[in-house]
Amino acid sequence: MSFSQIKQIRAGELDIGYAEAGPADGEPVLLLHGWPYDIHSFVDVTPALASVGYRVLVPYLRGYGTTRFLSSDTVRNGQPSALAVDLKDFLDALKIEKPILAGFDWGARTANIFAALWPERTKAMVSVSGYLIGNQEAGKMPLPPQAEFEWWYQFYFATERGRIGYEKYRHDFAKLIWKLASPKWNFDDATFDRSAAAFENPDHVAVSIHNYRWRLALADGEPKYNEIERRLAQAPVITVPTITLEGDANGAPHPDPSAYAKMFSGKYEHRLITGGIGHNLPQEAPQAFAEAVVAVDGF
Numbered sequence: 001m002s003f004s005q006i007k008q009i010r011a012g013e014l015d016i017g018y019a020e021a022g023p024a025d026g027e028p029v030l031l032l033h034g035w036p037y038d039i040h041s042f043v044d045v046t047p048a049l050a051s052v053g054y055r056v057l058v059p060y061l062r063g064y065g066t067t068r069f070l071s072s073d074t075v076r077n078g079q080p081s082a083l084a085v086d087l088k089d090f091l092d093a094l095k096i097e098k099p100i101l102a103g104f105d106w107g108a109r110t111a112n113i114f115a116a117l118w119p120e121r122t123k124a125m126v127s128v129s130g131y132l133i134g135n136q137e138a139g140k141m142p143l144p145p146q147a148e149f150e151w152w153y154q155f156y157f158a159t160e161r162g163r164i165g166y167e168k169y170r171h172d173f174a175k176l177i178w179k180l181a182s183p184k185w186n187f188d189d190a191t192f193d194r195s196a197a198a199f200e201n202p203d204h205v206a207v208s209i210h211n212y213r214w215r216l217a218l219a220d221g222e223p224k225y226n227e228i229e230r231r232l233a234q235a236p237v238i239t240v241p242t243i244t245l246e247g248d249a250n251g252a253p254h255p256d257p258s259a260y261a262k263m264f265s266g267k268y269e270h271r272l273i274t275g276g277i278g279h280n281l282p283q284e285a286p287q288a289f290a291e292a293v294v295a296v297d298g299f
Helices: 045-050 080-094 106-117 145-150 152-157 160-181 189-200 204-215 223-232 257-263 286-297
Strands: 007-011 014-021 028-032 055-059 100-103 124-128 242-247 268-273
Touching (some): 028 045, 028 106, 045 055, 045 286, 055 080, 080 106, 080 223, 106 223, 124 286, 152 160, 152 204, 160 189, 160 204, 189 204, 242 257, 242 286, 257 268, 268 286
Parallel strands (some): 028 055, 028 100, 100 124, 124 242, 242 268
Antiparallel strands (some): 007 014, 014 055
């Protein structure tokens, strides 16, 4: 399956491309993808939710697909707080007040930040791999060797060689990440290529590299996000109803559920999704993901 139409809307610094399904007056659900994936991570989740009455919106993040910066002068910033502000601008442009947020990888982090900063704008949340709010100071602390090894690409991206390499080999690079992050997912070339088209965005490499360099304090953020970063550095507890998910075969770096359960003070549930499910959980287990969205809506 694929999305039949991609819409565009100007929001904040961006012209955001997004897919939409379901009734216009349905309960809004925002589905947020990660790196290096795209909106097709939700290609099966979307009709499942739309069929039971939800208004489903799936935006391309900055640097992906048809999302474009409105000005050539705007910093190609991959700072997580910038992506959360993008989400707020997107919701404001569409006049959506209080959606359910659901995502994985960068998308889960974006949902976490938004829910922490603007709980009054968040009905509930589904977050793969739990609580993912970080900060630059924490990013300076070394991890145990095995954990550092799993972040190999972050260190590669810290170098100019890595930036050039990702620019040159982004298709093969992303495919390798998919295989490492979901070792038991037997996706075919057509499935990968459908998503890889989103990485041809002219800002994809710049946004991706900045994100990982920012995490290690090797790249500056923008001053306009300083107050947000100050708040996030305090590791705010998320108060909205939340279901966290984890696949039983996630090959990407991820925290243990016991480490983050205390970061959710509202009604909370954790679900382990079995059957060889990797990092791209909504595409590998769309029924389980959709069921979590419906369930958290009922909390």
